Amino acid sequence: MKDAVDTPEERSAGLKGMGCARKRVEDVRFTQGKGNYVDDIKLDGMLFGDFVRSPYAHARVVSINAEAALALPGVVAVLTAADLAPLGLHWMPTLAGDKQMVLADGKVLFQGQEVAYVIAEDRYIAADAVELVEVEYEELPVVVDPFKALEPDAPVLREDIAGKMEGAHGPRRHNNHIFTWEQGDKDATEAVLAEADVVAEEMIYYHRTHPCPLETCGCVASMDKVTGKLTLWGTFQAPHAVRTVAALISGIAEHNIRVISPDIGGGFGNKVGVYPGYVCSIVGSIVTGKPVKWIEDRMENLMSTAFARDYWMQGKIAATKEGKITGLWCHTTADHGGFDACADPTKFPAGFMNICTGSYDIPVAYLAVDGVYTNKAPGGVAYRCSFRVTEAAYFIERMIEVLAIKLNMDAAELRRINFIKADQFPYQSALGWEYDSGDYHTAWDKALKAVDYEGLRAEQAQRVEEFKAGKTRKLMGIGLTHFTEIVGAGPVKNCDILGLGMFDSCEIRIHPTGSAIARLGTISQGQGHATTFAQIIASEIGIPADDITLEEGDTDTAPYGLGTYGSRSTPVAGAATAMAARKIRAKAQMIAAYLLEVHDDDVEFDIDRFVVKGAPERFKTMKEIAFAAYNQAIPGLEPGLEAVSYYDPPNMTYPFGAYICVADVDVDTGEVGIRSFYALDDCGTRINPMIIEGQVHGGLTEALAIALGQEIAYDDMGNVKTGTLMDFFLPTAWETPNYTTDHTVTPSPHHPIGAKGVGESPNVGGVPAFSNAVHDAFRPFGLTQSHMPHDHWRVWKTANKLGLHG
């Protein structure tokens, strides 16, 4: 028997378990065009929905005339708010405790808002019919600036809650005010600021952008009137939550709703929320008795589905003359658009923005966030980051740079002297978090050494001299970042969304021949779950990863879970997977002991088998154990070999990293060329190094986009100026620089396998690294702060203001 002659190393390698750079099993179908996305779903008699959208950012809807549209052959129905009102579905709850119009109810609050929903026999007819719906609008004054929105005489945007001074997150002080969220110790922080040797103050703006997944949002709703069962395929990052919310708002019993997320072409937070398209398609299917498909086009995706960021962060940071930080103060004005549809845990209306003390040991801090309504699209999702963590990381990593300028200190050294030390973990932050683990100094020193930091600074100084001497028009910038994330939401005691606790789950069934299927409450959108979760199981119970099928996304078969976003899949569902596997291993141990005729305690697990302690030649492989589990009557044991685990994590995990970007900035054209980018990530235990590297490459490219040009920009009339991919910057291979990846490993002490999640780190850490590089290039000429995105003309403007154009 081959098993007997294989060395332990060979047996272990054959499993392709944790640590193996196993190729993504998903890619076979994706690279052959054999994926199954929501738009690939075709059902008999399926109808198509399409929206009439508002051209105005703020207007009263005077009338809607659908006669001409209904007269077009092939048009089945045109829904308006008036049709949805009797069902109570003209408004829907948002994830943030607000409500949002499904279809315009008397007025519109942003350009692109859904006004009417046309249902037709095919897409083309639906698009033609949209043109034929006549809507009369009366324009209202537009507010796109969140500070102006809070002025006393600002127009009232949300008339439905006008005068209502209590919101979902406490008191409102103005009709356009949503909430104030305060963390930390205000008085103590202000006292420190008043006494400090040095205080640096700056407004840090993180502009509005958009996750822009390759696949836009969409769904197919199919109501079977015979069985009473609604099946909903859609681009859902949280299919179970969608099922529960759908049951709560539609009144259809939850067992009669089946939600399926098929393959998803990228989410990045854009597919967490519930959109009017889903509600209208469900209603459309109920009304017509036929399946209804709705697929957004790119412009609709950019204009109306969830945006990200749009935080104005006023910061003050206090330090001693030597650079020891003594306090941090932040006031954020958060532009949420026309409805508060942020996707954050209920108790955190500004997400985990209170991670904004970053990697630093800051004794006292205060954070206040004001949420504000404006005439922009709703959203505020975590675009490839845990809730508002990228805003927090950008804020602190800019404030550190600003402080370094004020102190006339090297920014790498300033970071080093303020890092939380390895022996301070678990570390209690001034804004309320318990950092589980970290070793920042080791990572930082490794990074600085890898890029030859001293050498880079010397080269930069020389470049400045050459520039001053007229020998070059390019400046060189070194962008430093040391970020700390907080991911893996999270403990049910303080993390829920709409009351749904944020645990997650895994169910594993071992088949009699020793292969397996595992199902999870999460859903991959490109992260490679089918690859990595199988590796966890492989290592835990000794079945080759190649023999494990992994399934997600069908609420009729998968165990309940809260889905995939906020880097939570590995920290939460990954933990559930390990725990379920351990339950199976425990039963397997009993079976092995029975088969080997020894006591349970006399066998031990060895890679892919249980061996008799002290007699390694006596063993039972997992394959043999699986067969026995089903086919041999074992006294005291039920047949079968399966387990399920619901995992409620005791804490979040805190991945961190050190990123260094070197850029050349052309002061005449404003072009920023990325010369090199070094990314060191510490995500604890590394399950699949190749997947990690891929995630880092992808996230860094998004970060590059955001820092250098990607934005959702509005003009004063509330028109979206960046509604197509011509103007919304989506980098191609051409714009993507080479990345050097590296790592340290500081396992999470509370996670069953020590893993922390990595999918979002590169976006969180990448944005400040790119942005700091641009800032740093201009530091010798007196720049303290210039807002992102650093596109050509803004960089040019910076150079111009600094007098660098002669």
Next chain:
Amino acid sequence: MIPAGFEYHRPTDVASAIEILKTHGDEARVVAGGHSLIPMMKLRMADLAHLIDLQDIASLKGIEIGADSVSIGAMVTQHELITHAGLHEALPIMREAALQIADPQVRYVGTVGGNVANGDPGNDMPGLMQCLDATYVIEGAEGTRRVKARDFYQSAYFTDREEDEILTRIEIARLPAETGHAYEKQKRKIGDYATAACGALVTMQGGTCTAASVAMTNLSDTPVWSEEAGAALVGTSCGPDAVAAAVAACLEAINPTEDNRGPVEFKRHVAGVIIRRAIERAVSRA
């Protein structure tokens, strides 16, 4: 992003195409690669009842390299401009410019005729054709006529071409061997139209410039060819002063507008840099 319905025609000769154009008037439009027209139709900014596809008309294809001139069929793709060895040998600026248009996918389908006939100030080929002093061959019901690229463009999307005429070929005289060329373009990313772009051709004989042509893209509502810029270089050694004078002449002639790429003052500044780089590179190659 779905266009309104239309009828599709696919004639096999120019005369039939013109006939269909005449029958349907402004309800009809020819389509070449469709990479400017189809997006407009999808955005429903162009609503056409009849689309006349030119791809089966053999006479609109092919690149002919003559002893004195080059003739390029309107339906030649931008990709062919890059890969055609004879064209590269005769007019190397064509490949350099074509490589800066859009991305490979667009260039496989987009045509040179569509690019120059479109009249979009963002298109790169019109400025290039003005730089090369190209001649457009235009056929209509009344016969064939020739128009200089430098006289063709009136304002954004308005050209000298009548609605029922078809651009069939582009004729370009070959250049003296001592001619250096450059096409410089600043854009935000691959696939973007120019923030500023400039084509330059400079002929140097015995250290002195004997001919020069400079034209610009996306810096006005038409391409801009600056006669004065060429004049500023001719007769000089194309040293810094002459180049500066040529750049100044170009800047006199442009009239950029603000868009997402930036405000006017930025564009004027960038234009100055790009024009200078184009001229200097052309001189260095002459």
